[in-house]
Amino acid sequence: MSxxxxxxxxSQAAAAGGAGAFDLIETQVLTTTATSVTFSSLDTVAxxxxxxxxxxxxxxxxxxxxxxLAVRLNGATSSYTNHGFGGxxxxxxxxxxxxxxxxxxxxxxxxxxxxxxANHFGFAVITLTxxxxxxxxxxxxxxxxxxxxxxxxDINIWSGFLTNTTNAITSVTLSSRFTSNSDFVAxxxxxxxxxxx
Amino acid sequence: xxxxxxxxxxxxxxxxxxxSITFSGIASDWxxxxxxxxxxxxxTRNAFLTFNGETTGTNYNTTRILSTGxxxxxSVYFEQAKIYTAYSITYLDNPGIFTATxxxxxxxxxxxxxxxxxxxxxGTGANDGYMIRAxxxxxxxxxxxxxxxxxxxxxxxxxxxxxxLYGIAG
Numbered sequence: 001m002s003x004x005x006x007x008x009x010x011s012q013a014a015a016a017g018g019a020g021a022f023d024l025i026e027t028q029v030l031t032t033t034a035t036s037v038t039f040s041s042l043d044t045v046a047x048x049x050x051x052x053x054x055x056x057x058x059x060x061x062x063x064x065x066x067x068x069l070a071v072r073l074n075g076a077t078s079s080y081t082n083h084g085f086g087g088x089x090x091x092x093x094x095x096x097x098x099x100x101x102x103x104x105x106x107x108x109x110x111x112x113x114x115x116x117x118a119n120h121f122g123f124a125v126i127t128l129t130x131x132x133x134x135x136x137x138x139x140x141x142x143x144x145x146x147x148x149x150x151x152x153x154d155i156n157i158w159s160g161f162l163t164n165t166t167n168a169i170t171s172v173t174l175s176s177r178f179t180s181n182s183d184f185v186a187x188x189x190x191x192x193x194x195x196x197x
Numbered sequence: 198x199x200x201x202x203x204x205x206x207x208x209x210x211x212x213x214x215x216x217s218i219t220f221s222g223i224a225s226d227w228x229x230x231x232x233x234x235x236x237x238x239x240x241t242r243n244a245f246l247t248f249n250g251e252t253t254g255t256n257y258n259t260t261r262i263l264s265t266g267x268x269x270x271x272s273v274y275f276e277q278a279k280i281y282t283a284y285s286i287t288y289l290d291n292p293g294i295f296t297a298t299x300x301x302x303x304x305x306x307x308x309x310x311x312x313x314x315x316x317x318x319x320g321t322g323a324n325d326g327y328m329i330r331a332x333x334x335x336x337x338x339x340x341x342x343x344x345x346x347x348x349x350x351x352x353x354x355x356x357x358x359x360x361x362l363y364g365i366a367g
Contacts, residue, residue, distance in 0.1 A: 020201070020202065020203070022202055022203050023202045024202045024366045024367060027228070027367050055229065055300070055367060057300045057301045057307065057310070085262075086262070087260065087261070087262035087269075087270075087271025088260065088271060088273075089260045089271055089272060089273025089275075090271060090273070091271055092262055092269045092270065092271045117308070117336075119306065119307055119308045119336075119338050120307075120308050120310075120334075120336075121300075121301070121307050121308070121310060122310070123300045123310050123312060123332075125298075125312070143312060143330065145260070145310070145312060145331075145332030146310070146332065147258045147259075147260060147310060147332050147333070147334030153258060153260035153273055153275075153332060153334075154260065154332065155260050155261060155262055155271075155312075155330050155331055155332045157330065187304075187306050187307065189228075189301060189304075189367070191228065191367040193202065
């Protein structure tokens with residue numbers, strides 16, 4: 001099935017050999033809205049790498065000024081624990097959440113939403129350390145931020161992990177933390193990179 | 198052959214003191230830019246970031262968090278003429294560094310957003326250092342073709358100051 005038919009422009013880079021220590025594996029650029037974006041078959045497409053990095057530049061259709069990015073590993077919908085902190089220009093707040101349905105930054109927000117200026121996007125850089133290990137809790141660390149015309153601006157550092165397994169990470173799904181009317185908009189970009197280890 | 202993912206675009210090392218450093222003629226060949234700036238001086242030195250020669254107006258925003266050995270704070274610089282990248286990059290001849298990642302710099306459907314990391318340790322006291330993380334934005338959909346680091350306080354960067362610009366595929 002063509003990914004273009006799913007509303008994605010998809011490019012793959014490093015699979016053909018000649019790769020370095022830090023390689024682009026795949027980029028997905030949305031050509032239409034999408035509820036989520038998944039990088040799958042990581043045990044195959046990223047088999048040459050020790051650590052993965054995802055770069056997202058995104059916003060959503062949520063009927064608000066802002067939204068929160070959610071990360072799911074291996075399709076799991078429960079048993080995540082999250083920690084982090086963030087600042088919004090006025091204060092810094094820290095958070096810890098347990099037994100959540102995804103990994104996310106609950107201190108602040110990451111992404112502009114539909115009420116915000118159309119060309120404003122947020123960013124997130126998500127690292128999956130030792131993603132193929134089968135003897136560690138699957139863990140991610142991230143930083144994210146956005147800057148908006150309404151002075152709702154954020155910078156965040158956060159992490160999360162699955163508490164009920166030591167399975168290798170074979171897929172990562174990104175979405176809004178909110179469950180309805182919060183699709184990613186066209187133009188959002190998601191790139192997967194691999195680090196040799 | 199794989200597409201190079203992380204490439205040095207240009208670098209400069211000052212051979213005479215200068216109040217600014219500019220990278221110009223940046224092609225749209227990559228997805229993100231990564232800037233590394235390093236210097237050492239006896240006094241505090243700042244670095245403000247601007248794009249495409251736009252040094253007036255109100256199109257730049259910065260939000261940052263700062264941690265010292267004993268406190269944290271968050272500040273915002275909204276509708277400014279520059280991005281505030283650093284508190285002070287160097288002090289008391291201790292070398293300092295900051296990096297900035299500029300996402301989707303050539304995409305003309307997005308205003309430009311960047312992530313900034315900076316830190317400095319200049320002594321052995323509990324508060325003799327700090328770290329900063331920040332979000333910066335240039336409210337323009339223009340592709341970035343040049344960027345300038347400016348000291349901004351009427352001072353020069355010393356001889357030996359280095360700046361490196363990398364391109365990241367995506």
